[in-house]
Amino acid sequence: MLPVERIAFLLLIVCLTAMAARRLRLPYTIGLIAAGTALSLTGLLAGVALTKELIFSALLPPLIFEAAFYIPWTELRADSKPILLLATLGVLLATGLTAAGMHFLAGWEWQAATVFGTLIAATDPVSVIATFKEAGVHGRLRLLVEAESLFNDGTAAVLFGVVLAWASSGQVSVAHIGLDLLREVGGGCGMGLLVGFFVLWIAGHTDDHLVEIALTVVAAYGSFLLAQHFHCSGVLATLCCGLLLGNRGSLGSITDAGHEAVGSFWEFAAFLVNSVIFLLIGASEKDLLRELVHYGVPLLIATGIVTLGRGVAVYPLCALFARSPLAISLAHQHILFWGGLRGALALALVLGLPESLPRRAELIAVTFGVVAFSVIVQGLTVTPLLKRLKLH
Template sequence: MDSVQLLLIIGAGIAVSAVARKRDLEPGMIIVVLAAAASFLPGVPRLELDSEFILAVVVPPLLYSATRGASLAAFGANLRAIVTLGVLLVLLTAGVLGLVAAWLLPSLGAAAFVLGSVLAPPDTITTVSHGDEIGLPKRVTSILTGESLVNDATALTLFSIAVGVVGGEQASWGHGGLQLLRNAVVGIVIGAVFAVATLWVRKRLGNPTLETALVLLVPFTAFLVAEHVHASGILAVVAAAFLISVNLTLDPRHQYPGAYRTRLQEAAFWPVLDFVLETFVFAYIGLQLRFVLADLAGSADPGLIRTLVAAGVLLLVAIVFRLAAVYLLFGRWTLREWMIQRRVARDASFRAEYERRGRRGGAPSTVPTQREALLVGWIGMRGILTLAAAGSIPPRVPGRDAILAIALFVTLGTLLLQGTTIGWLTRRLRFDLSAERAQEREMRGRGQRIVEEVGHEPAGDPDAGFEAQRLALGRAVMERRLTEEIARAMIDEIDLRQAARHTLPPARA
């Protein structure tokens, strides 16, 4: 791929995205469809990239950016649901889809499970980013955000194990299971080390440009170092992003003068980088369509027709299996909660003990309802990770073209069937968000009172008042008097006011 083609892809992506957003359409879906159509134009060359390029260059910054906005408190409050969906469900989905793929396309052999791992993780970050517009309940948003971060790590680790088994680098699936656990632990440790080092260096640079450049290096270096020692690069990136974003915003020990300028610069920088990388991947995969179909048409096994049929079946299985699995997993909690409440009602000693120790294991305060389970189950679109993983499959893997084509069709199918109907389904389910919004207003008012109690600028130091307000909000989060989301939103506003204070000319007497 030369530089002219790359510039044309990004330029076209800007135009397509502008039109798509005005019509409330998903830009990624439009870009991949148009790129697929463009691949059939005469003279369009086949674009080839090294199989490691997409995973090493595209995925880490996208994942870091998505993690920056996630709430650590909400992650912990919904830990059971997140781990269940992000680990257990991904493993089950990869196994089921791998078995179905092996039955439909026997020529793939063990590579069917490479396909299963590629199709397993749903990409819900884009949907969650429009949660308020769609009307998603806060708990659904928190679960889907956490799931998207965890399932990426699970799926990519499983993907690397499956590719290793196919290539003869991995001895067995049992050994791969132990490797999955070891990769997760080592990856998290590496991410934590990079976070600590970044926090220490960052406040000593004293320059927003240098600080932003330092943070930009974190997802790449954490990912590559973790992968070099055969650990989970994805979990390294997630752990680093969580620790850096939370500490820089809320922890008083990591606050320093001028940090607001860096936060504002990063808030503008990361969405631009996200757009460029997502546009590139969607367009790159779409532009492969004609060539992949031509290769399949010229092969006897699996062949074009069988591959397209397999793609349709796998699309249906992926959608139905997620719906059924989410209902069963959430239903198990509902049954357990019902049994606990019955015992609480008839056993006074158990009730006293239950109330004393409270909830344990990171469970949400209440069990997800059937309507929430239906919504979580339906929001299962495949997206950027599926396409990136499919594009990174080494040429030595049998049936690579078939896997790439199926990944493309399943992604498009879920975007068309599920992505375009989420808003309609949410409205039909008629969630009552009045209590949630009232609580948010009350929490916002509490945060405003905390800021007002601090006061504004002391004489002779215009920045000290802003710093004191941010520190007060951070302490309120640590003391659980304020939610992390509200505190972050208010700190963003304080940053803007402080920047305006230094930008606007002083008022005339």
């Protein structure tokens, strides 16, 4: 628990960082990482660490819910084929290439290489959505990038559970994998819809916008935690719940005043949670600096192979739609490739690895390094790339 005065001070730092980043025309996320690193040197973040529990239980649910809440169902359905293909087969391709690269080039055992491939393969909605909001990207491009990042998080989280079980025990049956997938995907989506319909039913009995805001908070956290409790995908649960409330709530279950209030609340909540995540990433990078230097060679290999893996996941799959009405322009493909940032989900998964897993310390250091490269280097250059491609 943080003292109130420390929380107030950190909020002040967040506000000043946002103002400075806007004035310097830098991505807000980059400013927060720098601020987090600086604050960690002063000791003001002592006792506050980025952990799997913090990311999964407190920070990830509101960000997934807020993003899903504003995705129009009609547009999502129209582009569902390329989005789902990128979020499933794309993740598998990136995972396979990354695992092979780390095994043959970095000399990692297959278990460690495959675990790393699964946790780093998916693009992260936290980083992607924050960057695209700052860049002012709208329309189909934003839908493709944001929706894919949300869905491929679910794929990666489910795949990670299967791979980690294999890496820990050395054997997993096909039947076991099938049951795990059914439970994670079907159970997660089912529980998300269940919570969503329950919240809509309650919201239909009130016209108090404050109650409606509170109900959306219950939905965001309730769907995630309920699914996690039953060992289902919390990411998919909150995603489905957010999609349902955002699209069905506008049909009358949530009042017009409630929709406006809910929008303002979740905009602030996303800003606050994003700020906490990137401040703590900055602080963590400072603490891991020695490990990053020590594991410099595998980090360089991982950065290159992860970037290549993203390219393999994007360009060949998009080419499948080249002659169809769902064709994705080459400019949009470049942004899907370079704007596929990594972030909080990869960190949450790697921080939750069991102590007995081989190369755990190396996996953590390399993952943090790849995330830092993604957020800083790609985050700094994606807006200039948008302008060069005349998409912004």
